[in-house]
Structure formats: C-alpha cells, structure tokens
Amino acid sequence: MRAGDYQRVAEVGLVVRPLTETDLDAVIDIERQSYSHPWAKGVFLDCFHPNYRLWALEGSAGLVGYSIVSYQFDEAHLLNICISPASHRCGLGRRLLRHVVASAAHDGMVAVILEVRASNEQAARLYLSEGFQEIGRRPGYYPDGSGREDARVMSLSLGQS
Template sequence: MDCLPVIRPMRPRDVTAVYGVESNAYDYPWASNIFRDCLRMGYECWVQLATDRVVGHVVLAMGPGEAHVLNLAVHPDWHDRGFGRALLEQALSRAEELGAESVFLEVRPSNAPAVHLYSGFGFRRVGRRPGYYQTATGREDALVMRYDLREVAPVGRR
C-alpha cells in the first residue's frame, strides 16, 4: 500500500467527502443530513483516510448493552485494501470500550463481499428484515447479523 491509512473521528467538515464515498459505494446512499444528524446525536462516527482524503466511514449507535453498525462504506476505488476490515474493527473496539455486549447490523444478502467480511469476523445471522432495502426493481430483504463481544474474539480480532 502506498499510503498511510488513518482512522479518526468524523467531523462536520467531513460530511461532504463522506457523502461522496457513500454515493459511490451505494445505489441508494444516505443523504448528507443523515450523517450530520448522526454527528449531532453523538453517534460513534469514524472516517478512514488514505493520502489525506476520506475513503471510508463507519457509523455506530450505542444502546443499553448493545451497539448497532448503521453504516459502513469504502469508496470502490479503495476496495480490497483492508479498509472495510479496519473500520469494522474500529466499530467493534469502540462498542466493547463503551460497554456493549452485542453488536448488530443489517446487510443485503446480495452484497457478498460484506456478508463475507462480517461472517469472517464472527457475526452470525440472527434474523431477516423483509423488504428492508430499496432496489431498482423493488425491495430486498436484509440479513440481521449479531456479534457477541462476550465470546472469545475470532482470529484476526485481537
């Protein structure tokens, strides 16, 4: 890798760049104001930098005893460099530091790279949300996945 990757807290001035990543990563991206609201609400929001530009982000919401990965994206030009893995590790570490016992997320079943990443970390499928995601032809279900922070961490987590 020819850059020094850094993960740091998202700042309000990052939102335009974060939206640029989001809109390149997803056909149905979050709007910029959603990221601003997440920052305002005090969610755990982090950006992945490479060569001083935002190339990925993760948003984590905390609740009593649990956390929820609301959004994780890496710009397609920066895929396959370990940035998604690093952002997920950041989210899991923060969830653990803040007292969560479980971390949940939703993922499109059609997003095989993401399903593979989450499964490789030790997330397990615990449910399905019918019609959760918009598609060009209608709706797609979401897989609900859970990571138990109380279990022994899988290989690669520590």
C-alpha cells in the same frame, strides 16, 4: 495485488479518527459511488448525536472510508460502513470494522448488530469472517428499484470468551 501490497496499504499512513461535519462532502461523494440508495447529507447530520460513534478512515490523500454506529442501550448498531471504491479489497474495510468492534467493546457494549442487503455478498463475507453470525432476516427491509430486498441481520457478541 500481492501480499506485500496488502500490508503496505493497510498499515502505512492510515488513521481512524472521529468523523466531523467538515468531512461530509467527501463522505457524500463516496456514499454516492457506493450505494444504489445513498444516504442524504441530512441523514449523516442527524447522526452527530451523543449516542452515535462516527469514524473516518483517512489516508495521505484524504478520506477513504467511514462508519456510523448507534449505541442503543448496551448494543452497538452498525448503520453504515463504506470504503471508497478506488480502495476496495486492500483490507481497509476489515480494519475499520475491527476499530468499530474494539471501540464498542471499550465503551461497554455487549454486541454489535447490523443489517446487510441479501445481495451484498462482499460485505456479508467480511462480517462472517470477523465472527458475526446471521441471526435472522428482515423481509423487504431495503428499497430495490421498484421492489424491496431482504436484510440479513447479523450479530457479534462482545462477551468475554
């Protein structure tokens, strides 16, 4: 992909808006393409709650990504961020993550925290490049075949610099 293409995909015809229950069929489709252990529809339904922020990234052809954030006291916990595999590496994940961070700051959160599978190098690179720092590990946090996989815990402070 050329630099010009990157900019075009990232900036034209895309909108971030609140996710609704009518988006869930498209969400589940992307979720199942993206994770070895996808969330069930009921898990998404449980997130339609006042202390959650659910975001849809929509292009001209429909939903291309989503994120689920839980606000716990003054911390935003990024529970899920996902871009359709057909649209990977076009800058969309970074764009949606920046929206999550800006919204959390606007809502008075002091930090964004998240867990990422130890093997998920592409997501970890995105987070680290956006200023997140690894603050610990949760051993065996994720199911992984017949075993378990560690989570890397990352945090971004939203304090004034």
